[in-house]
Amino acid sequence: MTTGAQEWALPDDLEGVREALLAWYKDDHREFPWRRTDDPYEILVSEVMSQQTQLGRVVEAWEGFLERWPTTAELADADRADVVGFWTDHSLGYNNRAKYLHEAAGQVEEEYDGEFPDTPDELQELMGVGPYTANAVASFAFNNGDAVVDTNVKRVLYRAFDVPDDDAAFEDAASDLMPAGRSRVWNNAIMELGGVACEQTPKCDAAGCPWREWCGAYASGDFTAPDVPTQPSFEGSRRQFRGRVIGTLREYDELELDTLGHRIRVDYTPDGEYGREWLAGLLTDLESDGLVEFDDGGAEPVARLQR
Structure with a gap:
């Protein structure tokens, strides 16, 4: 495949690449409660909470939020100040995300009769839901998403298959890699690979990376990757x-x-x-x-x- 003046190609054995990753993910992955549900509301809450917040800290907040407001109907009826207050109490970042989540719940109830839309494009009609979050909900709730491309996925593709640091190239590669009709498990698996094995400091052998036999970085020992923006310090911010x-x-x-x-x-x-x-x-x-x-x-x- 060509992007600009650079040529790159995925391995010929695409089925082997896919099967290796899915088997690795099935055998051993981090357990998060939102990975055990296909409820779009519960998944949307997890995605909004996870923006720039460590996943370990999100679990308690996610469970507490859903215990208090278990459905979009109950969230839509809540006092917005209470929702924002919950967000602040759990240090979940920008409070306008709580406001948008509250408004999105109202949209689901009023505009969609309590039923979530199920495609990335339709989900973006909800307040505060951008392309990434819409695709995540479509993938994990409805198995109807596109290939996810986040920072972790870019790092994996850049290192493993020499995909150039170009958004269009990353989109193409991610799309070509994802097996048809399996966005739910695939997107979870490739993000997990970037989150626990192909971190900024890689743990190829320790994490049992399933792509070592195809990985250009593993073969060369050159683990450079696109710059990864860091979250500014919260203290004093x-x-x-x-x-x-x-x-x-x-x-x-x-x-x-x-x-x-x-x-x-x-x-x-x-x-x-x-x-x-x-x-x-x-x-x-x-x-x-x-x-x-x-x-x-x-x-x-x-x-x-x-x-």
Whole structure:
């Protein structure tokens, strides 16, 4: 296959490659509860929670969320502040994901009569559901997805089959590799390969990588791969203080700007680097996401949770 000026090809023994990976995955893979369900709502919750959050931390949050709101109907009827509060309490990252999940549940109930759409294109009509998440839900709930291409999969394809660092090439290779009608197990398997064997520091032999006999990197010892973006530190980050704002406002009907500032960070000073201007910017962003109301028209600006 040709991409630009570069030529690359998958192994001739595609069936052998596929069977080796699926057998490896069947024999030994990490157990996560969402891998034991085909309920699209439960899978959507797991996918949204897993964005930039370690999977081990997601398990408890996922189970707690579904215990509290076990169906889209119950989530759609929930107070959005409670949903956002749950998100904050479990340190699940950007709170607007909770808002979008809440709105998506409402769409399923109101626009789809409580039944999830089952194709990647239709699933993207749900609030906050992009191409990757839509494909994951279509794959894992309905076995009706395309080949997944995430960071782990790109790393595997680049190392194993010399697929160039090009999005179109990765899409083509992933699609050609996936056996027809098996997106559920295949996408789980190839992501597992990238997650436990072909990590940034590979564990080829220790993890029993099933593709060693075909892998160019294993043969050459050159395990370079495309750069992998890293998650910025949470401590002291804007994400952390967004969460603190939401958590603090849950305890009060409303707070004046300076009172809120002193409650969310010890170094808050109204005219300092982390003062009124900084906090007003944070609140404006949260207001744009539909999470808070920021009234700065009076003598003392006031913040409250969006209801």
